[in-house]
Amino acid sequence: MTRFRPGRLLLQLSCLLIAIWLVAPTLVVIPMSFADRKSLAFPPQGFSTQWYANFFANPQWFGSLVVSLKIAAMVAVVATIIGTMAAIGIERLKTRAGGIIRVLLLTPMIVPGVVLAVGIYAVYLDTRLVGTWTGYVLAHTLLAIPFVVIAVGANLAVFDARLETAAASLGASRLTTFFTVTLPLILPGILSGALFAFVTSFDEVIVSLFITSPQLKTLPVQIFSSMTRDADPTVAAVGSLIFLATTLIIGLGLIFGLRRRGA
């Protein structure tokens, strides 16, 4: 028998409201993506899948997705390698220098995006990196490294470095020790760092807006310029697709993670 408790009901109600408030803006794009007319009005009128068709057919849209995926993949690889090496170096230093280097590496997270973007743009103008693959990868890697350093650093903090001593006593060189002992044990941190790096690049918009060119545009830039030019519901279709993809990835990650923990 549960007694009626007004305090508890109030708590549940406020939780529900906050949950709706958090998710609703994301969910709004789904009905909008099926709108009949070329307008971003809510609630949408009619039903059609033409905006999805447009996204895949229009090279402006689909091309920018491919560009974004390629850049994000490259950033994930480069930032993960550099960030992992940095995290290991910082962990080994154990002195004040390690702390200073760590703070330096994390600054891109703290410095306002616009400030960073202006700086990068100024340097890129001189070095002709604006609108180039190298330019995007370099800028996004800069932004992604802090996430890798944090993720791998957290894993290294619980890694038992004495295992490396044991490996040495068993005849493994430092390099072999790294690949057979250290790497497998900090792999969860490296993988989550790589995922963070990928996502950081994939949805980066501020710096990308500065260094973009008509020939090489990432998806967020394409979304932004489309929104400012006209009310194209393709934006909503893109939003819905990304929402679906991230939900799937996170869902699978949770299932996989839970199963591994259960084993």
Place this chain on the structure above:
Amino acid sequence: MNAVSNEAASKGAAIDIDGISKFYGSFTALEKVSLRVEPGEFMSFLGPSGSGKTTTLNLIAGFTDLSGGDIRLDARSIGHVPAHKRNIGVVFQHYALFPHMSVAQNVAYPLKQRRVGKAERTRAVEEALRKVQLDSFAHRYPSELSGGQQQRVALARAMVFNPSLLLMDEPLGALDKKLREVLQLEIKRIHRELGSTFVYVTHDQEEALVLSDRIAVFNKGRIEQVGTGQALYTAPQTLFVGQFIGESSVLRGPHRSAGGETVLTVAGTTLAAPGAARGEGAQVILLRPEAVMVQAPGTGPQEGRSNILSGVVREMLYLGSAMKYEVTLADGSHVTARTPTQGAPFALGATVELAWRPQESVLLADDGSTAGH
């Protein structure tokens, strides 16, 4: 000195530690320590924490760099050989098993580094696991094993590649007393079977006595004395060693030499001890509890027990085969005595006589060591 067969002894390596030092900044962890460990010997490094015993082990293993001196393994200098090329087995207190590998993979690891073929590897892993009685656990993971089982795996992993030297850094320190005793016997058996030289670090003097052919007693970055357990117990060269090994009482007082003996005045009574005074400073008499007879006042010297002190029973413990007395002397110091149970025991607060033969006391220089490990 040790009971290993000639064939087995030829497998063990001789270690020559030649004046090694280790400094951390201005802190001296180890100062000019020299020691020879014979092939196939079981040598323990015994001492309190911070005495330099683990530092010495780490220097032999190559985990830290020498600040001075050299280490030779079978006359070959290894002082500057990297750890992974020394071919020395190490067992750690914290097991240090690789958590992402099964028991079999852990034990196979050193063989893989030595590019041993798969068939030979499988055979050697099986044999090593059989030696530690874990052959049925090959496919388990370390997290599925108890502490004792994990340490057996670590032992199998450290000996599977037949190192001529095995180092153990307080391998049983994290286990409970009963398991420790079982594993002590196993380590002793494995040492006999392998014939390798063993160096065993411990702060537990009982463990060192049970296991070792010889013991090196460390204190403050130096070796105080090296010898068999019996030699350290009966003939300690320093007060520190005397107090660290076994139970003892220490009597302090002014001394003078008398013929071949030295006489100390303790609580107003003169006591004889064999030998000349050690060094210029103050002297002490070290007494083992079993050497001291507790007797009724006025009994006087019996069977050559000519050193007699009077005191009051402060504590008495019934140990089954023996009685243990804590007796407080007139000067406030304490003497522990262990005597066979016979007749009625003395009551608490009773005045008794403590008697012992002069040759059963040890005369040592007072280095300021106090009892307790």
